[in-house]
Amino acid sequence: MKIRRSGRLVDMTRYLLDHPHQLVSLSMFSSRYKAAKSSISEDLVIVSEMLAHDGTGKLVTVPGAAGGVMFIPGWSKDKSLSMIDGLCEQLSKPERLLPGGYLYLTDVLGNPRQVKPMGQVFASVFADRKVDVVMTIATKGIPLAYAVAEQLGVPFVIVRSDSRVTEGSTVSINYVSGSSKAIRTMALARRSLPRGANVLLIDDFMKAGGTIRGMMSLLNEFEANLAGVGVLMEAEGAEKKMVSEYVSLMKLTNVDSDEGLVTISRGNVEQFLK
Amino acid sequence: MKIRRSGRLVDMTRYLLDHPHQLVSLSMFSSRYKAAKSSISEDLVIVSEMLAHDGTGKLVTVPGAAGGVMFIPGWSKDKSLSMIDGLCEQLSKPERLLPGGYLYLTDVLGNPRQVKPMGQVFASVFADRKVDVVMTIATKGIPLAYAVAEQLGVPFVIVRSDSRVTEGSTVSINYVSGSSKAIRTMALARRSLPRGANVLLIDDFMKAGGTIRGMMSLLNEFEANLAGVGVLMEAEGAEKKMVSEYVSLMKLTNVDSDEGLVTISRGNVEQFLK
Structure with missing residues (x-):
């Protein structure tokens, strides 16, 4: 099932919050939602901004083939x-x-x-x-x-x-x-x-x-x-x-x-x- | 600060997952995001669909003035x-x-x-x-x-x-x-x-x-x-x-x-x- 951006944002947020300090590859999200990595990257910018806005934590991006994104809980x-x-x-x-x-x-x-x-x-x-x-x-x-x-x-x-x-x-x-x-x-x-x-x-x-x-x-x-x-x-x-x-x-x-x-x-x- | 739908979806998901079995009023979300209740309701439909899709739980809507929405964790x-x-x-x-x-x-x-x-x-x-x-x-x-x-x-x-x-x-x-x-x-x-x-x-x-x-x-x-x-x-x-x-x-x-x-x-x- 192909999932739209709005749905992806909900699911990604849930997934990342459920896996603090764990590296999640963009490929995983990409195949989970049948979406291009470029779209996933754009989604992650939105998630990252909202978490920072709320003072809840940050997303850290690890570049490269073995890279991905990691949610680091961090209260302001x-x-x-x-x-x-x-x-x-x-x-x-x-x-x-x-x-x-x-x-x-x-x-x-x-x-x-x-x-x-x-x-x-x-x-x-x-x-x-x-x-x-x-x-x-x-x-x-x-x-x-x-x-x-x-x-x-x-x-x-x-x-x-x-x-x-x-x-x-x-x-x-x-x-x-x-x-x-x-x-x-x-x-x-x-x-x-x-x-x-x-x-x-x-x-x-x-x-x-x-x-x-x-x-x-x-x-x-x-x-x-x-x-x-x-x-x-x-x-x-x-x-x-x-x-x-x-x-x-x-x-x-x-x-x-x-x-x-x-x-x-x-x-x-x-x-x-x- | 006014927040767009994409940002609202991220924050709402985080908030609801953080408050299981607790009634959250639409007014709270409405003032938190400076958005109309009708927009909030549309957002909640998206959140609800994604949680159901993932088999993680459901959103229950309680109608009326004292009503709101409640996240009930429920694994399929x-x-x-x-x-x-x-x-x-x-x-x-x-x-x-x-x-x-x-x-x-x-x-x-x-x-x-x-x-x-x-x-x-x-x-x-x-x-x-x-x-x-x-x-x-x-x-x-x-x-x-x-x-x-x-x-x-x-x-x-x-x-x-x-x-x-x-x-x-x-x-x-x-x-x-x-x-x-x-x-x-x-x-x-x-x-x-x-x-x-x-x-x-x-x-x-x-x-x-x-x-x-x-x-x-x-x-x-x-x-x-x-x-x-x-x-x-x-x-x-x-x-x-x-x-x-x-x-x-x-x-x-x-x-x-x-x-x-x-x-x-x-x-x-x-x-x-x-």
Whole structure:
């Protein structure tokens, strides 16, 4: 079936958004729509302009016989900060305070409509790094890791604090929780991470950063490389952070359980956005 | 900025795909593109035709002042079964066998490119049920629950086998594991599920169905309703299933560790697809 330009634009948009960071050849589109490559190129200009107009991402063209076009999700600074500011406001509620200086985030992390934009912002920040896999620790970081990995077009692996029978042999390490100074264990299925992989660490909450440090040690065991660290929320506290380089979307700056006061502001993400 | 039809089609497609199961008013599109509603309606016909052509879903128009248009993801039977058959082939590898009759699925469940289509098939099956929230149990069901919830445009909640400090008060129940007959505990944060919610249960693997039965008991505690049950893979075994109504994408029919033989076929999903 031959498809007109208007139809092609709809289908191409769907296809490209569904395949972020994946090279799509013009020949594929050309045979899919039975259209000349020159027409496909013109279509792509329109798609590219609209994505830029919306601040959603860009199309990158790779020339040559093995070339094609790739959709790189990339939220504009304005769009990203406006999403984050909305989130800060939503979360600055005293009833979200939990014992231990934590914040109730379960509802937000259980809502794909809210998690996907977080993934889009992190994917914008880390778009230029070489990332082969996203790593997180169970349980609450998983939806965020999924959203980031989806936008970067890579898989994710889940580190666990137990080792379950259904994943085969595991590698485990002990680490020191930064805030409670307790010794903990984390484990990852041996076959889940190839040697030399470039790994982006993602977690929902960072206090002193002990868990992130633990994941870094685990990377060493797998001879993998650190590509970056992204956390949804960091807690500003007296204790020194055990991790120096990370990107946070939000910062919990003030928690006063007696007064029922919670202050959440933008994290350090602003400096990483273009 | 006034936007031409070609640009509108790109942006509308992106917007609708990003907001499944959500009513979008024509006025919103009309003011977004500074275009007449009649033009918007014509655009929507084109979008609708292309989505149907691709077997991805449909646009439903709700007439009247409070009306608009809604994208309902819905994979065609052909598209769904072809995805499932590919998955069966990919997973029918003896090296995936794990002790206890389980199958190594971690890599597949950690790949959004593979999990999203599973979510799209489940969303197609359950599109006509009233679903308010998706429920799963930690850890491996989470990515699948995310993907299903995203396509249904609803949140998801995660039942846990421990109860962690960072989620506030929890409701926990004991249940009997169907295959090992062991007594286990599962817990859910009290504030994560409203009374009367219609809940779709999603899990990655079902042997006798004890875990699903446990989640059903938990629903009772929350005075919530069962909207359906979906599992990625069921294991065909001697033991009687503790759950009678469920939708499975795949069925593990034959496991012979000595011979290194694994046979995986389509689950019962076919009868639920149109």
